[in-house]
Amino acid sequence: MATIADVAKLAGVSSSTVSYVLSGKRPISGPTRTRVEHAIRELDFSPHAGARALATNRTNVLGLVVPLRALETNSATVMEIVAGVLTAAREHGDDVLVLTDEDVADVHRLAAGSRVDALILMDVERQDPRLPVLAALRQPSILIGVPSRTRELSCIDLDFAAAGRLAVRHLAEHGHTRVALLGASEAAIARGANYAVRIIDGFREEAGRLGVHHAVVPLEDTYPQAAAAVARARAEVEGLTALLVHNEGALPGVLDALARDGLRVPEDVSVLAVSPTRLAAHLPVPLSVIDVPAVEIGRTAVAMAVDRQQRPMAAETRLLAPRLLEHGSCAAPPVP
Amino acid sequence: MATIADVAKLAGVSSSTVSYVLSGKRPISGPTRTRVEHAIRELDFSPHAGARALATNRTNVLGLVVPLRALETNSATVMEIVAGVLTAAREHGDDVLVLTDEDVADVHRLAAGSRVDALILMDVERQDPRLPVLAALRQPSILIGVPSRTRELSCIDLDFAAAGRLAVRHLAEHGHTRVALLGASEAAIARGANYAVRIIDGFREEAGRLGVHHAVVPLEDTYPQAAAAVARARAEVEGLTALLVHNEGALPGVLDALARDGLRVPEDVSVLAVSPTRLAAHLPVPLSVIDVPAVEIGRTAVAMAVDRQQRPMAAETRLLAPRLLEHGSCAAPPVP
DNA sequence: GCTCGTCGTCGAATCGCTTCAACGACGAGA
DNA sequence: TCTCGTCGTTGAAGCGATTCGACGACGAGC
Numbered sequence: 166m167a168t169i170a171d172v173a174k175l176a177g178v179s180s181s182t183v184s185y186v187l188s189g190k191r192p193i194s195g196p197t198r199t200r201v202e203h204a205i206r207e208l209d210f211s212p213h214a215g216a217r218a219l220a221t222n223r224t225n226v227l228g229l230v231v232p233l234r235a236l237e238t239n240s241a242t243v244m245e246i247v248a249g250v251l252t253a254a255r256e257h258g259d260d261v262l263v264l265t266d267e268d269v270a271d272v273h274r275l276a277a278g279s280r281v282d283a284l285i286l287m288d289v290e291r292q293d294p295r296l297p298v299l300a301a302l303r304q305p306s307i308l309i310g311v312p313s314r315t316r317e318l319s320c321i322d323l324d325f326a327a328a329g330r331l332a333v334r335h336l337a338e339h340g341h342t343r344v345a346l347l348g349a350s351e352a353a354i355a356r357g358a359n360y361a362v363r364i365i366d367g368f369r370e371e372a373g374r375l376g377v378h379h380a381v382v383p384l385e386d387t388y389p390q391a392a393a394a395v396a397r398a399r400a401e402v403e404g405l406t407a408l409l410v411h412n413e414g415a416l417p418g419v420l421d422a423l424a425r426d427g428l429r430v431p432e433d434v435s436v437l438a439v440s441p442t443r444l445a446a447h448l449p450v451p452l453s454v455i456d457v458p459a460v461e462i463g464r465t466a467v468a469m470a471v472d473r474q475q476r477p478m479a480a481e482t483r484l485l486a487p488r489l490l491e492h493g494s495c496a497a498p499p500v501p
Numbered sequence: 502m503a504t505i506a507d508v509a510k511l512a513g514v515s516s517s518t519v520s521y522v523l524s525g526k527r528p529i530s531g532p533t534r535t536r537v538e539h540a541i542r543e544l545d546f547s548p549h550a551g552a553r554a555l556a557t558n559r560t561n562v563l564g565l566v567v568p569l570r571a572l573e574t575n576s577a578t579v580m581e582i583v584a585g586v587l588t589a590a591r592e593h594g595d596d597v598l599v600l601t602d603e604d605v606a607d608v609h610r611l612a613a614g615s616r617v618d619a620l621i622l623m624d625v626e627r628q629d630p631r632l633p634v635l636a637a638l639r640q641p642s643i644l645i646g647v648p649s650r651t652r653e654l655s656c657i658d659l660d661f662a663a664a665g666r667l668a669v670r671h672l673a674e675h676g677h678t679r680v681a682l683l684g685a686s687e688a689a690i691a692r693g694a695n696y697a698v699r700i701i702d703g704f705r706e707e708a709g710r711l712g713v714h715h716a717v718v719p720l721e722d723t724y725p726q727a728a729a730a731v732a733r734a735r736a737e738v739e740g741l742t743a744l745l746v747h748n749e750g751a752l753p754g755v756l757d758a759l760a761r762d763g764l765r766v767p768e769d770v771s772v773l774a775v776s777p778t779r780l781a782a783h784l785p786v787p788l789s790v791i792d793v794p795a796v797e798i799g800r801t802a803v804a805m806a807v808d809r810q811q812r813p814m815a816a817e818t819r820l821l822a823p824r825l826l827e828h829g830s831c832a833a834p835p836v837p
Numbered sequence: 838g839c840t841c842g843t844c845g846t847c848g849a850a851t852c853g854c855t856t857c858a859a860c861g862a863c864g865a866g867a
Numbered sequence: 868t869c870t871c872g873t874c875g876t877t878g879a880a881g882c883g884a885t886t887c888g889a890c891g892a893c894g895a896g897c
Binding site for chain 4: 168169170180181184185188190191212213214215216217218219220221
């Protein structure tokens with residue numbers, strides 16, 4: 166591989182001049198600049214990333230911690246966030262080092278070894294064991310999800326609590342008074358996955374305030390378990406007329422279960438989903454949905470990370486306001 | 502951050518000694534070793550990745566190019582491959598830099614800048630524009646998928662042609678003589694995605710050899726388009742009794758379409774899927790399946806990449822033999 | 838005509854690690 | 868007792884970039 170010295174020799178200048186041509190940090194005369202640029206192309210030179218990192222103490226690499234679970238479970242939300250991070254990072258000239266959340270020590274290893282300029286963590290839990298590590302790092306970190314204590318860390322996420330409230334309000338406006346939230350998997354709730362618990366809080370709060378009978382039922386993403394969850398919801402809320410479903414993988418199973426029970430959407434039961442809108446294309450019937458703007462979350466996380474590399478900034482928690490898109494799966498409850 | 506010199510000073514040795522303790526490349530006496538290890542822990546020292554890369558010309562980073570399309574489309578196969586790569590890489594002590602396939606120049610940028618020790622490319626096409634670039638690199642690269650010309654590059658994939666043949670044979674053994682392959686999306690076939698076209702070749706070949714009436718119909722992954730594809734297959738092959746479905750995202754739509762047509766599986770129509778086995782959990786009925794061993798493909802790609810970093814090795818194409826798992830969705834055709 | 842500031846370029850120091858050649862101590866073999 | 872090897876350790880030379888201070892040339896201002 167060609168080095169900056171090779172380029173300098175070929176162009177008949179010193180290597181610092183080549184460096185300044187590359188960075189533009191000092192003025193370089195027209196002729197010199199062209200000679201250097203020629204030499205660069207001639208030798209197909211590109212600067213050694215390690216050497217640059219050593220000299221500048223910047224790597225132009227962002228660390229992204231993805232939940233391995235989600236990769237296997239094939240969660241559309243997670244994938245869209247990753248896609249958002251990847252494309253936004255490239256737009257800023259950064260690369261992305263991806264890590265799974267299997268080994269808590271990895272985060273420290275990356276940061277301490279100056280491998281990354283900043284870290285983005287997905288799927289943060291309410292009490293996340295990684296937070297103390299992050300708080301002690303030199304590099305900024307951005308959390309996707311909101312822990313109980315932010316510890317001066319920056320967060321970005323959909324405002325799931327507001328989404329829960331919005332959903333109840335929407336159903337109540339249609340006249341529903343007996344509703345259920347089919348939520349995340351039992352495991353997700355148990356470990357305190359923040360998207361899982363925050364929407365439950367919002368849902369319960371608003372239902373309580375509006376005097377709506379309600380239940381919260383965890384939901385797994387296989388067909389039989391989805392059917393079981395629907396049955397349980399109908400048992401817990403007598404005369405149930407509406408469902409809020411916050412589990413993208415289980416949506417087909419829920420719809421299938423309703424169909425088997427002879428319940429039409431929305432004539433017999435209204436269904437509102439919380440998921441990335443794009444997912445609707447993969448469902449048998451169009452569903453009204455509270456959008457999870459996953460790509461935007463990923464992009465915003467990158468923007469926040471990039472900002473904080475340039476100059477230190479105060480921690481900030483950004484909660485995106487939920488938007489509801491009607492596709493006709495919510496209507497008035499049937500007259501009994 | 503602490504440097505190796507800080508550690509050396511604290512331990513009362515030279516920095517080369519610290520380095521040798523770390524690498525084990527020279528014998529170090531017991532007492533010295535303990536003092537050094539103590540100092541390392543005391544200062545929470547971890548070596549600067551850039552400096553190390555500069556000195557050794559190794560980064561311990563693998564580059565992985567994922568199809569952006571697939572992230573958005575949420576393809577289970579792609580995610581499993583990524584998961585396999587990620588976990589296998591960590592087991593080898595490597596990190597993974599993930600890139601999308603949006604910008605062909607990225608591959609060259611990573612390699613030329615010595616950012617990665619090796620590259621793994623997913624979703625290689627039959628005529629892939631990135632191959633000439635790869636062939637010219639110093640670093641080894643591993644293709645997931647098999648292009649028309651391998652150009653001395655190493656490849657790994659499921660033997661999709663064999664999978665196509667195996668499928669036809671399996672259906673023929675059950676007595677089917679009128680079958681269709683519902684394949685990848687039109688776009689995937691058009692761009693020459695190698696998994697898409699290779700299975701078609703194998704399917705056609707074996708069907709021809711066994712005298713089985715057949716058709717190949719592209720398949721998109723929305724419900725209405727899946728229904729259209731089923732209709733088209735039934736129109737093209739009169740008296741159709743079996744389907745081979747090679748499109749994981751469209752499977753629910755295909756099953757739904759069959760159900761709407763009043764066709765039971767397997768009494769009226771046999772269905773065989775080509776997909777990662779795990780996906781079956783997300784289907785309404787169990788399907789017999791030719792497994793796409795996605796995690797294993799990812800792991801193998803890493804192993805091949807690691808091997809080739811240590812010593813130069815000849816290019817090699819590994820095709821994994823397809824395995825068929827029966828789950829009862831294939832039976833004898835109905836008597837007319 | 839002299840001085841001063843600006844512009845363009847250069848040389849050298851620096852970043853933090855690895856590794857090679859060298860060297861002292863010490864034990865074994867003659 | 869002397870020599871030779873081995874073992875453990877060190878100092879210094881890279882690796883390939885960035886960046887700071889310095890310096891000559893040249894134009895402007897007096």
